[in-house]
Protein backbone atom coordinates (compact mmCIF):
# COMPACT_ATOMS: atom_id res chain seq x y z
CA UNK A 1 0.00 0.00 0.00
CA UNK A 2 2.61 2.50 1.04
CA UNK A 3 4.55 3.75 -1.93
CA UNK A 4 8.06 5.04 -2.19
CA UNK A 5 8.66 8.73 -2.37
CA UNK A 6 8.25 9.93 -5.90
CA UNK A 7 10.41 12.32 -7.76
CA UNK A 8 7.50 14.48 -8.73
CA UNK A 9 5.17 16.46 -6.64
CA UNK A 10 2.01 14.39 -6.49
CA UNK A 11 -0.91 15.83 -8.37
CA UNK A 12 -3.25 13.80 -6.23
CA UNK A 13 -3.19 13.06 -2.56
CA UNK A 14 -1.33 9.95 -1.48
CA UNK A 15 -3.37 6.76 -1.24
CA UNK A 16 -6.09 7.29 1.29
CA UNK A 17 -7.32 4.36 3.27
CA UNK A 18 -9.14 5.94 6.17
CA UNK A 19 -12.62 7.12 5.34
CA UNK A 20 -12.22 10.11 7.63
CA UNK A 21 -9.28 11.30 5.62
CA UNK A 22 -11.27 11.06 2.44
CA UNK A 23 -14.17 12.92 3.96
CA UNK A 24 -11.95 15.63 5.23
CA UNK A 25 -10.29 15.96 1.89
CA UNK A 26 -13.58 16.15 0.04
CA UNK A 27 -14.91 18.72 2.42
CA UNK A 28 -11.79 20.75 1.90
CA UNK A 29 -12.50 20.66 -1.78
CA UNK A 30 -15.95 22.08 -1.29
CA UNK A 31 -14.91 24.87 1.01
CA UNK A 32 -16.13 28.33 0.23
CA UNK A 33 -13.97 31.23 -0.63
CA UNK A 34 -11.17 29.45 -2.39
CA UNK A 35 -8.66 31.64 -4.18
CA UNK A 36 -10.26 31.25 -7.62
CA UNK A 37 -13.68 32.07 -6.20
CA UNK A 38 -12.39 35.19 -4.55
CA UNK A 39 -10.68 36.18 -7.77
CA UNK A 40 -13.88 35.70 -9.73
CA UNK A 41 -15.98 37.64 -7.27
CA UNK A 42 -13.48 40.46 -7.13
CA UNK A 43 -13.52 40.60 -10.90
CA UNK A 44 -17.31 40.73 -11.04
CA UNK A 45 -17.51 43.32 -8.33
CA UNK A 46 -14.98 45.59 -9.95
CA UNK A 47 -16.79 45.43 -13.24
CA UNK A 48 -20.11 46.38 -11.79
CA UNK A 49 -21.64 42.91 -11.98
CA UNK A 50 -22.93 43.08 -8.46
CA UNK A 51 -25.99 41.76 -6.75
CA UNK A 52 -24.89 38.15 -7.01
CA UNK A 53 -25.45 35.42 -4.51
CA UNK A 54 -22.85 32.88 -3.66
CA UNK A 55 -23.54 29.18 -3.10
CA UNK A 56 -27.23 29.83 -3.14
CA UNK A 57 -28.83 26.86 -1.44
CA UNK A 58 -32.06 27.19 -3.37
CA UNK A 59 -30.39 26.18 -6.61
CA UNK A 60 -29.29 22.72 -7.75
CA UNK A 61 -25.59 22.30 -7.11
CA UNK A 62 -25.35 25.60 -5.24
CA UNK A 63 -23.60 27.48 -8.03
CA UNK A 64 -20.53 29.39 -6.94
CA UNK A 65 -22.09 32.59 -8.18
CA UNK A 66 -25.59 33.36 -9.39
CA UNK A 67 -27.71 36.31 -10.38
CA UNK A 68 -31.27 35.41 -9.46
CA UNK A 69 -32.74 38.41 -11.26
CA UNK A 70 -31.09 37.36 -14.51
CA UNK A 71 -31.45 33.67 -13.90
CA UNK A 72 -27.76 33.24 -14.51
CA UNK A 73 -25.80 30.59 -12.66
CA UNK A 74 -22.03 30.30 -12.79
CA UNK A 75 -20.06 27.29 -11.71
CA UNK A 76 -16.39 27.73 -11.15
CA UNK A 77 -15.06 24.21 -11.47
CA UNK A 78 -11.75 23.02 -10.12
CA UNK A 79 -9.98 21.28 -13.00
CA UNK A 80 -8.91 18.22 -11.05
CA UNK A 81 -12.18 17.40 -9.32
CA UNK A 82 -14.52 18.13 -12.16
CA UNK A 83 -12.20 16.76 -14.87
CA UNK A 84 -11.45 19.76 -17.02
CA UNK A 85 -11.66 19.08 -20.77
CA UNK A 86 -9.19 21.86 -21.49
CA UNK A 87 -6.16 21.09 -19.34
CA UNK A 88 -7.12 17.43 -18.77
CA UNK A 89 -5.45 16.84 -15.41
CA UNK A 90 -3.68 13.51 -15.02
CA UNK A 91 -5.49 10.78 -13.15
CA UNK A 92 -4.06 9.69 -9.83
CA UNK A 93 -1.80 6.68 -10.23
CA UNK A 94 -2.95 4.85 -7.16
CA UNK A 95 -6.40 3.84 -5.97
CA UNK A 96 -7.53 4.14 -9.55
CA UNK A 97 -10.98 2.57 -9.13
CA UNK A 98 -11.72 4.85 -6.20
CA UNK A 99 -10.80 7.98 -8.12
CA UNK A 100 -12.44 6.92 -11.33
CA UNK A 101 -15.65 6.28 -9.48
CA UNK A 102 -15.38 9.57 -7.62
CA UNK A 103 -14.80 11.55 -10.78
CA UNK A 104 -17.57 9.80 -12.64
CA UNK A 105 -19.99 10.70 -9.89
CA UNK A 106 -18.76 14.27 -9.74
CA UNK A 107 -19.30 14.67 -13.46
CA UNK A 108 -22.70 13.03 -13.38
CA UNK A 109 -23.76 15.33 -10.56
CA UNK A 110 -22.47 18.38 -12.42
CA UNK A 111 -24.41 17.37 -15.48
CA UNK A 112 -27.58 16.78 -13.51
CA UNK A 113 -27.28 20.14 -11.77
CA UNK A 114 -26.88 21.92 -15.09
CA UNK A 115 -29.85 20.07 -16.53
CA UNK A 116 -32.03 20.94 -13.55
CA UNK A 117 -31.07 24.59 -13.72
CA UNK A 118 -31.79 24.78 -17.44
CA UNK A 119 -35.09 23.03 -16.94
CA UNK A 120 -35.96 25.78 -14.48
CA UNK A 121 -35.09 28.39 -17.08
CA UNK A 122 -31.63 29.31 -15.86
CA UNK A 123 -28.63 30.09 -18.00
CA UNK A 124 -25.63 28.12 -16.88
CA UNK A 125 -22.02 28.98 -17.42
CA UNK A 126 -19.14 26.75 -16.42
CA UNK A 127 -15.81 28.40 -15.87
CA UNK A 128 -12.83 26.16 -15.37
CA UNK A 129 -10.07 27.02 -12.94
CA UNK A 130 -7.49 27.11 -15.70
CA UNK A 131 -9.65 29.41 -17.83
CA UNK A 132 -10.03 31.88 -15.02
CA UNK A 133 -6.34 31.75 -14.33
CA UNK A 134 -5.22 32.12 -17.91
CA UNK A 135 -7.92 34.34 -19.29
CA UNK A 136 -9.86 36.22 -16.63
CA UNK A 137 -10.86 38.86 -19.15
CA UNK A 138 -12.35 36.24 -21.43
CA UNK A 139 -14.33 34.77 -18.55
CA UNK A 140 -15.56 38.19 -17.62
CA UNK A 141 -16.54 38.87 -21.20
CA UNK A 142 -18.69 35.75 -21.33
CA UNK A 143 -20.32 36.53 -18.01
CA UNK A 144 -21.02 40.09 -19.06
CA UNK A 145 -22.66 38.88 -22.24
CA UNK A 146 -24.91 36.44 -20.42
CA UNK A 147 -25.69 39.01 -17.80
CA UNK A 148 -26.68 41.42 -20.55
CA UNK A 149 -28.96 38.84 -22.10
CA UNK A 150 -26.93 37.34 -24.95
CA UNK A 151 -28.25 33.78 -25.35
CA UNK A 152 -26.40 31.16 -23.44
CA UNK A 153 -26.11 28.90 -26.47
CA UNK A 154 -23.76 31.45 -27.92
CA UNK A 155 -21.21 30.82 -25.20
CA UNK A 156 -21.77 27.47 -23.75
CA UNK A 157 -19.54 24.59 -24.56
CA UNK A 158 -21.26 21.29 -25.11
CA UNK A 159 -22.19 19.94 -21.75
Ligand SMILES: [Zn+2]
Pocket residue numbers: 079084085086087088128129130131
Ligand atom coordinates in the same frame (compact mmCIF):
# COMPACT_ATOMS: atom_id res chain seq x y z
ZN1 LIG B 1 -8.51 23.16 -16.66
